[in-house]
Amino acid sequence: MEVRSFGLLGPLDVVLDGRHVHIPPGKRRVVLAALLLRPGQVVGVDELVELVGGSRNALQTTVGRLREVLPGLVLTKPAGYLLDVRPDEVDVHRFDRLEPREALALWRGRPFADIGSDALERDHVPALTEKYLATLEARIEQDLRAGEHEQLVPELRSLTGQHPTRERMWAQLIVALHRCDRQTEALQAYDDIRGRLAAELGLDPGKDLQKAHQQVLTADNRPRARNDLPGDIADFAGRASDLDEILAAVPSGCVAITAIDGMAGIGKTTIAVRAAHRLAARFPDAQLFVDLHSYTAGVEPRTPSDALLALLTALGVPAQDIPDGLDARAARWRAEMAHRKALVVLDNAGSTSQVRPLLPGTGLVLVTSRRRLVDLDAAHTISLDVLSEEDSLNLLASIIGRAKLDQDLDSAREIVRLCGYLPLAVRIVGARWRTRPAWSAQDLTRRLTGQRLSELTAGERSVADAFALSYQQLTAEQQRLFRRLGLHTGEDFDAHLAAAMIGTTRVEAERLLEELLDAHLVQQKENGRYRFHDLLADHAKASVEADEKTEAVTRLLDHYLRNAAEAADVLNPGRPRIHTAVRYEPADPLRFATHADAVAWLEKERLNLKAAVYLAAYQGHYQHAWQIPHLIAYFLLMRGYGRERVELQSLALAATHQLGDLKARAEALRGLGSAYMEDSDPRAVQHLHQALDLMRQIKDLRGEASTLGVLGIIARERRELDKAMEYFQRGLTLMRHIGARTGEANALHNIGIVYAERGENDQALVHIEKSLELLTAHGDVRSCAMVLHDIGYVHYNEFRDEEAVAFIGRTLAAYRESGDWRGGVMAMADFGYLLYAMGRLDQAREMVRAMLRQTRESMRQPDDESVLSAMTKVRDRQGGIAILISLALHAELNGRLDAAVRYAQRCLDLVRHNKRSWGEARLLIQLSGLHHALGDTAAAIRCGEEAVQAAERLCQRRTVDRAKQALATASAPAPPA
DSSP, X not given: OOOEEEEOSSSOEEEETTEEOOOOSXXXXXXXXXXXXXXXXXXXXXXXXXXXXXXXXXXXXXXXHHHHHSTTTEEEETTEEEEOOOGGGBHHHHGGGSOHHHHHTTOOSSTTTTTOOHHHHHHHHHHHHXXXXXXXXXXXXXXXXXTOHHHHHXXXXXXXXXXXXXXXXXXXXXXXXXXXXXXXXXXXXXHHHHHHIIXXXXXXXXXXXXXXXXXXXXXXXXXXXXXXXXXXXXXXXXXXXXXXXXXXXXXXXXXXXXXXXXXXTSOHHXXXXXXXXXXXXXXXXXXXXXXXXXXXXXXXXXXXXXXXXXXXHHTTOOGGGSOSSHHHHHHHHHXXXXXXXXXXXXXXXXXXXXXXXXXXXXXXXXXXXXXXXXXXXXXXXXXXXXXXXXXXXXXXXXXXXXXXXXXXXXXXXXXXXXXXXXXXXXXXHHHHHHTOTTOOHHHHXXXXXXXXXXXXXXXXXXXXXXXXXXXXXXXXXXXXXHHHHTTOOSSOBOHHHHHHXXXXXXXXXXXXXXXXXXXXXXXXXXXXXXXOOHHHHHHHHHHOOHHHHHHHHHHHHHHHHHHHHHHHHHHSTTSOOOOOOOOSOOSSOOOOOSHHHHHHHHHHTHHHHHHHHHHHHHXXXXXXXXXXXXXXXXXXXXXXXXXXXXXXXXXXXXXHHHHTOHXXXXXXXXXXXXXXXHTTOTHHHHHHHHXXXXXXXXXXXXXXXXXXXXXXXXXXXXXXXXXXXXXXXXXXXXXXXXXXXXXXXXXXXXXXXXHHHTTOHHHHHHHHHHHHHHHHHHTOXXXXXXXXHHHHHHHHHTTOHHHHHHHHHHHHHHHHHHTOHHHHHHHHHHHHHHHHHHTOHHHHHHHHHHHHHHHHHHXXXXXXXXXXXXXXXXXXXXXXXXXXHHHHHHHHHTXXXXXXXXXXXXXXXXXXXXXXXXXXXXXXXXXXXHHHHTTOHHHXXXXXXXXXXXXXXXXXXXXXXXXXXXHHHHHSOOOOO
């Protein structure tokens, strides 16, 4: 991101991406200054013309020349011009948002010094000068509270000389002299300003002067306000909203408590100290800081009694007056604070019981803790998260320098990512990098990519040590769960997995997880879902004891294998079951009451299941490595996760080679062959024939029949219908021989589709309806939906439109019942086209509109192109075809013919690439009509001719008739003008 800054507090200063830009004197500087005073806002033409003089044409010329040196920043708007910069890039606006010392550093001299505009100086310089002086006085007030009175006297002598009637500066000079025991000079200073005010203004001294004078007269030598705060950190970055929230939690009569919690290294103390410094002026009587040492290596946590002793001593209470008992000390503490405007920082607290006795009755208390102090009364709680990428980069730049960071910004982004955006880790990396100039950003990235925790150490700072202190505060059962969860390589986890890892109930595991959450050792992604910060995951894994690792990994894999089998039984009730390798059964197992429940669990755990397969393969748990992909293959198919299906089935096949189990290898070969088929990969047939040979060798008739079914589908897609029928018939014979009713139903369904593609629709209905009967008896709702879909299509081919529409309704209802949204929207895409082909255009428009809307909602994508991108990413080719068909129809039905052509052509290319012959004819028919409507006769005729050829290959009279009609329309001579 380009670094820009603009300065008006002194001579004009423009810096773009580290380069000073010279703005020539004259009107360009005046226009730029006016725009900088209102960054991101429109400044009217008339106002600018008045400032620079001349005409509107002259202003346009000035703006044009300004754009030459500031390309892309000066924008023309209907009412004037706008400078496209942020307020925080302009020193005039940034001045108000900074601490006094930081703000004063922006002041480089008289504002608008070289702009050359009397009007701008007249209207803005006095107010800016007053703001500068007020800020200067605030900074001097801070220095007085910090005890720097001796150093302030010379500065204040000079300032009162420059501003001889500024009462607050005189009052500060009197106080500084008084605290230096220079009482005579202090009284003389008071007499000087009193006389000047009377002679020049006819005024008496104000309250500030009178108060300062009274302190001198009464020899008020009370000790100055106690300030125990650590120094504010110079390289503070980010946390703007968190800091604002803390600053807003101010007291109104009673005590205000803000509890700041977060994981180790998140920056709790840093933000508390910064907030305390920002608020110090509002609590002038004392700013106290106590480290309670709950997470300090080698130091016992501070008891409340010891902390009260330190606090009372800091307030100046003599040791002999401090009571011994806790209750008595707490009472004395509250009494001492009752009439003071004070703030207290209680850092590194371990529990509410440690904090509660330290709470005064008034003032502001900032408490930091690695635990959520949920039972701290009246607390305003802020839980700090890691920094954003931008804030992490800014923090790193503040340590190593912006120029070094910008040399390789991409590597710097990777560095802060590897630091988990944890402030402590970024600081350590920055400190190491700063002291090793020979390291490049890529060198550092390579080091962090290996053993991160060992690299995140610098001097006494160590991320691992910080985590270890948190870990040591846990109970034994919390530690055991924390360690074992570190072996989980997935995205997140729930209480069921946690229970499986330590062999307990879900309720007990949830309790432990919530305790780890309160200790900021796990995070909560959503209700019931937990995750590790990346670095904590590394620490947890490194903490696993050698003698528990094998059992822990087995428990983890058993959890996913057992639940994948449970879900598969619900999704595909007729599937042949395998004997799973589950060793550890859960105390309270997951049950899926419906198809939708099983799909929801698989969807939520999809990436975790994938991670489990890789873990199993790498750790030598080969049974798990092939069985999990085998069990979730049907889910991945129905949801369109083609890429993952190929990836996991490849791992499964590799695992079976290690096992030497022919049955497992045959199943894995069939699974990979099926995945390749959906992916239009020519390797599908090779793997399926290998599977078929093994199935026959081990006499697995059900496996043989299923493999024949997949080979039949491939032959059908290639339009080798006789070969397809042979495969399906052989499979049907085997399924009937072994009494596999759902297998028989699938074979009948496939045979019916072949009859339909031959144009023998009566035979198609006989077989498909028999399939529906068997599946209904078995309760396989999703498979019934697929069969109902094809029955509706056969009725459409036979010109039985009312029957087709009725089956459309039944199909969609079955998909809804099964919870398969993807199957439902795929059917809606198909039915939208059928309704369009029937001439029922209003129904077709509503169908495709509903399909597109539901797809966006279900995939959580903002628009249709994002849906297509997401489908491409997971290699959901069939889903992509369905979306494009619907987009083409939706565009045509809403009069956007050019867009319809683009979508239909994209879809046709995808259909042909994936050899989906059923879609080719319908798309060509549509394209022919679209080109004809747009006046492109040649393209209309070409698509019409290709449509007839594709339709005749499908052997469906209705499609052939529509194709011929499209060609006839395209070929007809144009009507006379």
